[in-house]
Amino acid sequence: MGARGDGRGDGRGERVRAAGLEDHAAIARIERAAGEMFRGTAMDPIADDEPPAPRDLERFVARGGAWLVEVAGTARAYLLVEELDDAAHVEQVSVDPEVAGRRIGARLLDVAADWALARGLARLTLTTFVEIPWNAPHYRRLGFVDLPPHRHGPQLGVRLREEAAHGLDRWPRTTMMRPVGTLSASRTDRGR
Secondary structure, X not given: OOOOOOOOEOOOOEEEEEOOHHHHHHHHHHHHHHHHHHOOOOOHHHHHOOOOOHHHHHHHHHOOOEEEEEEOOEEEEXXXXXXXXXXXXXXXXXXOHHHOOOOHHHHHHHHHHHHHXXXXXXXXXXXXXOOXXXXXXXXXXXXXXXXXXXXXXXXXXXXXXXXXHOOHHHOOEEEEEEEOOOOOHHHHOOOO
């Protein structure tokens, strides 16, 4: 998969490409499928969260911060990223559980890092749940570290308040960051 989201394949039937407004239904389907992973956990209500609305997707598409991964021609993962403060903030990265374990999410984070570099941004940020294995523990394995509150910029602070108003603070959450120069395992696996 081309790290820059150039539409090239990777030899495994996976292709990353820029997402458009016409991809809203696919993004909604991916988000609902990914949300089902929360079903049966203490965070069961997350499974019923609504996917991004078309107007929300439009904001990311307009700024060049929306990508899809197609596997065998079907959209199976997506990434939304935008500039907040001095970072590329990963608003959402979701992978259909049917293709989990293929490092698709890690490669999408590399796409976000390339997007950040192109804009002169030195780091990625994201917010995530602390106790779910495919959230904070997974991001730590990909080089992310916890970002203490005193290092949150004003725009990130607004985003955290929006998330709390949505009820996401019912469960332990953290803000994380990774320098864009940090390679994920997907980049070190290239060429093998």
